[in-house]
Amino acid sequence: xxxxxxxxxxxxxxxxxxxxxxxxxxxxxxxxxxxxxxxxxxxxxxxxxxxxxxxxxxxxxxxxxxxxxxxxxxxxxxxxxxxxxxxxxxxxxxxxxxxxxxxxxxxxxxxxxxxxxxxxxxxxxxxxxxxxxxxxxxxxxxxxxxxxxxxxxxxxxxxxxxxx
Numbered sequence: 001x002x003x004x005x006x007x008x009x010x011x012x013x014x015x016x017x018x019x020x021x022x023x024x025x026x027x028x029x030x031x032x033x034x035x036x037x038x039x040x041x042x043x044x045x046x047x048x049x050x051x052x053x054x055x056x057x058x059x060x061x062x063x064x065x066x067x068x069x070x071x072x073x074x075x076x077x078x079x080x081x082x083x084x085x086x087x088x089x090x091x092x093x094x095x096x097x098x099x100x101x102x103x104x105x106x107x108x109x110x111x112x113x114x115x116x117x118x119x120x121x122x123x124x125x126x127x128x129x130x131x132x133x134x135x136x137x138x139x140x141x142x143x144x145x146x147x148x149x150x151x152x153x154x155x156x157x158x159x160x161x162x163x164x
Contacts, residue, residue, distance in 0.1 A: 010036040054099050059158040063105075066154060071113055074149075078115040078131060085134035090119070093126045093144045095152055102155045109151045116147055 013036030014029065021028050078086075093110075097103045107118040107126055120127040130147050 006040070009040055012036075013039055054159060055101050056158050060105075063154060063158070067109055067112070067151075070149070070151070075114045081115070081131060081133050086131050087134040088129055088131050091128055091130050091143045091147060093128055093147050095124050095126065095148070097124070097152065097155055097159065099159055102158060106148070106151055106155055109155075110147065113149070113151070 010033060014032035017032030017035055018024050018028055021032075095103060095106060097106060103121065103124070107121045110116050110126065110128060111118045115131040117129045118126050119129060126147075128147050130143070132146075
């Protein structure tokens with residue numbers, strides 16, 4: 001990991017620590033730095049995420065806020081489906097994402113958005129429980145885009161071009 005990226009990661013984790021502690025003091029800042037360093041050490045040792053150099057993390061800064069909006073929009077759509085009748089299917093969805101980190105983020109995003117749950121992820125394929133209107137025909141055709149929605153397109157923008 002480059003020194004500048006390491007420093008940014010420690011600073012970012014320290015800010016998150018201070019926000020979660022809801023207190024800013026010298027003790028909290030020092031503790032946040034130590035916790036950030038510990039998190040980075042554990043992540044580097046325990047998570048096999050060698051391809052993080054292929055991810056443009058600065059493009060992912062707005063992703064959580066965008067995802068929050070998608071969660072609310074999907075929640076209203078799912079409530080309408082439940083009232084009008086819904087059906088669940090297990091489908092397989094492929095992704096174009098090359099980065100392991102971004103594929104994990106997408107699997108978690110599919111699960112956190114109401115109406116779908118990721119059951120399994122193998123390489124570029126997800127097994128997903130997907131809720132659809134009961135009046136719709138059996139799933140066929142472009143189910144992948146219905147399940148992934150805009151998630152994949154947003155994450156593809158975070159992949160660095162040329163090195164993947």
